[in-house]
Amino acid sequence: MLTGDLVRLRPLEPSDAEAHYRWNHDPDVGQWLAHSYPVSREVFVAEYADRAKNSYERTVLGVETLAGNRLIGLVVLSGAEPETGGAELDIYIGEKDCWGKGYGTEATRLICRYGFDAMRLHRIELWVADENAAAIRVYRKVGFVEEGRARDTLRRHGRWHDMILMSLLEGELKG
Template identity: 85%
Template sequence: MLTGDLVRLRPLEPSDAAAHHRWNHDPEVMQWFAHGYPVSAERFAGEYGERPKNSYERVVLGIETLDGGRLTGVVALSGAEPETGGAELDLYIGEKDCWGRGYGTEATRLICRYGFDAMRLHRIQLWVADENAPAIRVYQKLGFVEEGRARDTLRRHGRWHAMVLMSLLEGELRG
């Protein structure tokens, strides 16, 4: 487990399926994510236990608070390739009462440190909706820089939004 001052990153357990299903079906939580079609809680739980195990190519961890051990979100590094030294970061805090409390910042810092130190990555990139200002601020605070934009990629709230490509290189992580 990766532990900071506020959160611990840990492997997901079958018992986490109910919370994860609830988050994935909450429009406010998922507003800036591309997602599939609704899935029943029973089917989601059944498939949850069959998730691929963590590996170099894909590490998915739950974000758990240190004060109470509450699962609040999920963070992942995926598409890791030793040939390129790169991976893509995905993160969300599913418990809305935990937004703005520093959990996402610390989880991002922990997973990036793990990626650079344990996985020997050189580059971590992510895509974030242009109007997701809180997330962009977190990423910038940690050292991520904007590299470009994909125009009209995500349709939300009746209009199209750009997705911003940001990256962090080994040695650039702050904090």
């Protein structure tokens, strides 16, 4: 359990399946995320308890508010390699009424701190769509810097978008 001032990060439980399913199928939440094919609720919930356990290679943690103990989203650190000390970060706050309250920023900070301190990572990177202004703002606040972009990678709202590569090195985490 990783606890901040606003949220804690905790392992997901089988009982979180319904909320997770709802977020995955919310077009507002997923508008800047990679496309995934729809899954039926029944199959998603049935398979939820069999998800892989957290490991060095892939850690998925739920984001829960301290006030109310409400699960509102999740963070993922994946692809960690001891040889390079690198890993990739994903985050989403699936409960839209919780956007803009600082939860995403704190959850990002907590998982990065965990990556650097507990996993001994040296570098955390992520990809973000060029128009995902809220996410870019969060990443910059935490200390991520832009490294480059992959042009015309994501088609949304009738046109192509670049995906921006951002990274945070050990020692650069802000706050």
